[in-house]
Amino acid sequence: MFDFLVNWLANVPIFALPYALAALGLIITEKAGVLSLGAEGFLLIGAMSGIGVLLGVGDYPLLALIVAALAAALLSLVYALLVVTLRVNQVIGGLALVFLAQGMTGVIATRAGWTSRPVAGLHNVPLGSLAEIPVLGPILFQHDPLVFATVPLVALVAYVLNRTMFGLRLRAVGDGPDAADAAGIGVALTRYGAIALGSALVGLAGGYLAVGVAKIWVEGMTGGRGWIAVALVIFARWQPWRALGGALLFGGIEALIPRIAAAGLALPQYLLLMTPYLATLAVMIWICLRQDGRSLEPRALGVAHMREERR
């Protein structure tokens, strides 16, 4: 039983990481007032580009992850053009982007012959003697580089959003674009930046899913994880640290379910599968019941900005 627990906990980070990175990216985008339902699409683009680098260029997993992030950022400019410049409805724009990415990744990967080709992918980098510590070693210190980079990344995003001028401007654009505009902040430019930066992180999450976890590409392999990330952001009330906590919960359950089955334990797996969604629902209900509950939500989320004189 103890081995089972250690084994499970050691597997939680790789399942939590894609959720954490994707949610972190969505928080950046949404804090600037742009709803991002395209997460599933950015995950797919990232996943396919990452595998494409490994199969087409060579066994450079870190390069693959960088390309995954860049590819998603590039595609996100299309989304930015739609919703910021052309002021297309953000829900429709986001959904359209998911369909675009689904079709595009399918066509490219099929033509290139990347489907089902195994890759070596990311390797674990045990942290020296720390990795030798019983129990804690395998759980915390025997992972790939991106797992180690995630906590500092969450800290960085939290710091930048809440403690720097750049973060203040970004949040101002998300809370009151008119006021921000009047104060001389470039609303469109900030939103373009937030979309590109946030989508790059979602793309990185997708790249990790393919390069670090599955180590293979098949069409539609992200399996709806982008939508879970969208829910996770609501669950986390747009707070980076809470998103990390939520990702650990969601990832922990995803890692637990097959392990319970493999051990032949008789637990109700369908109930377990529901827990992240039940938790999200519970948080949303709790927020609605609280007086100040909506205060963390970007107030201009989903609203296109238009200068007063043009209305």
Add this chain to the structure above:
Amino acid sequence: MTRPFFKAAAVALALLLPLAPAVAAPFKLKAEPKIAMVIFGQKNDGGWSQAADEARVKMEAALDMKIPAVDGVKENATAIRPVVELFIKRGYNIIIGTAFGYSDTFKELSEKYPDVAFLNLSGTTNGPNLESVYGRTYESQYLCGMAAGAVSKTGKLGFVAANPFGVVNWTISAYELGARKMNPNATLNVVYTGIWNDPVKERAAAEALVDQGVDVLGQHVDTPATQIVAQERGIYGTGHHRDMREFAPKATICSSVWTWDKALLPEIKKIMAGTWVPAPNGALLSMAKGGTDIACCGPAVPPAAVKEILAERKAIIEGKQIYAGPLEDRDGKLRVPAGQVLSDADLWKMDWYVKGVITQK
């Protein structure tokens, strides 16, 4: 007589009508035969869809005609209908589908186009010009189970499967029956991923099984992730759909493979000859008729075991039944009485496992 009586009589009549013997008139083509295929996934997906496409190429050679195909046609009517109708408009009159999810749309199209013959791999619907075709995958998975039982040192086998329903459950129980033939104490731990092509979940399931001490991994999902994990962790694996040596040459000891050209060619020849009468409940094909076969065996399987597996393969082709009585399920309930064979209807709704299979409830 009372109204309820009439109602009851009407209901009884309605229930009995479909049982009346249908007039089995063979289907006749109205024009020169032209065959087209509609493929569910990408035709180089390494699994299910590629197996169908490879059969298409073999059939082109055998029939000396072009068989065009469209791949990546998802399982919804709005995706299927335009593709099929375009083929029909261009004069194609034998349409081969490749997905469970095409069943309803193919039924509807077969009624709309009575002069076109429809064949659907893994479908569930049938009609005067529509036949669903599937293989008795439990025969080949039984043989791969034998290979697994022969190479396993721990006697603990693992299986990654998509969803617990008839066609999956019959492969799992057959795999365990095969394994137990070689090692009477072999057990089979099954993890369901709940989805056909999520390599993240498949890898998680496979890793979890290896961590539990399993030393051979079988699978009934759509990606080769399970075999790749087996290779990485230095254990063995058996494949489904196609020969998985392509993806995990060291680990793969046996694969259950589709032989759709062998299954479809006789049907197509009958259609061309005007003697085709679709099976009213679909064609569930045995190994002898081109259902499935095995790609076996890797060098890890001892020669004596290979001999035994090939002997069993021969027996199956000659008519040996995997689900022959007496056969009990894992709870000790008698499922197939002595002297009987599990019926096709019972196979399709199989919701039980033989002794030694460990799953979640």
